[in-house]
Amino acid sequence: MAKLFTNDQYVMRFEARLISEVKDENTRNFILSFFCGDDTIQIYQNADKNSGIWGGKFLERKKHDHASEQRYIRDSDFQIGGLVKINVYTFQLLKADDFTIQYMRERPQKFPEVDLQQTVNKLKELSKSHSSYDEFLISILKNVDP
Secondary structure (H helix, E strand, O other): HHHHHHHOOEEEEEEEEEOOOOHHHHOEEEEEEEEEOOOEEEEEEEEEOOOOOOOOOEEEEOOOOOOOOOOOOOOOHOOOOOOEEEEEEEEEEEEHHHHHHHHHHHOOOOOOOHHHHHHHHHHHHHHHHOOOOOHHHHHHHHHOOO
16 A cells, blocks of 8 residues: 555656567557556557557556566566566567656666666676777677677
């Protein structure tokens, strides 16, 4: 009950895409909303004009079981760029709105990927294997865009 009263005003929203074996399904875009007060999820589908896809409510707001653990999905399961399995659907989280980014930054213990200092420390540790920062940056860019 305390969680409901303290976190009811927080709603994390992500832009997501469906991951499917059917190629045409992978272009479908969604807005995934996670309500922090009661750990419920609601999903809306975006529809492009003349695409033949109906927009609107895709999944009703309710709690969903975690795919691999005996618990419900919670806020820390949402990572930008990560995959979330809800029922039989797998979604890739593409980006989040500004409020969600701020919410995640204020809670680095739950969302370590948005902790800027931790990211800088990891980059510094990785750069030690190179003779200079320039060489390190060049190697990163070669891996990202050959």
